[in-house]
Amino acid sequence: MSSGKIVASMLVLVAVMAGLAVWYLQVYGFYDQVDEISGAQDIVVTDAQGATHPVAVADFKAIDATSSPIRYRACFTLDPAELADATPYAGATPLNGPGWFKCYSARALTADLESGGARAVLGQAEIRPDVDRVIVVYPDGRAFAWHQFNDKTPERGVMD
16 A cells, blocks of 8 residues: 555544544533433523513423533423413524434424424523523423523614
8 A cells, every 4th residue: 555545544534533523522522411400490481570480390301511502402391380471482493402312302392383282481581691591381281491592682682
């Protein structure tokens, strides 16, 4: 084998290894499981007056990552009656989660929001700068949450 082929083979091998490393880090590497107890206690809902209220949550599962403010995904159950006066969240856009986090499906959430089978409410505004926690709830009490960039701008100070 000539030295040119060896160098080319090494470059291809390094590129493949780098690609696999990036894929692994994006899909698995940065996510951490959120503690069930403290994570469930952190779920709040914002009412029409802008006040946040804790809600009783069961069967809580969530993941988050410090590498991005919008990697949070959660699945849980609650009593939908607790969200009767919750602020609706216009423009809720479920964000894809990693495939291994099986309880959360952005595709199903999007379809159910569009059909009216579920409704989106504001969990907490500005949970991180320019990021809101959105909660989607079904009539049977299943609920899902994610962090979504909001449309606030300093000039307007309002959400679109």
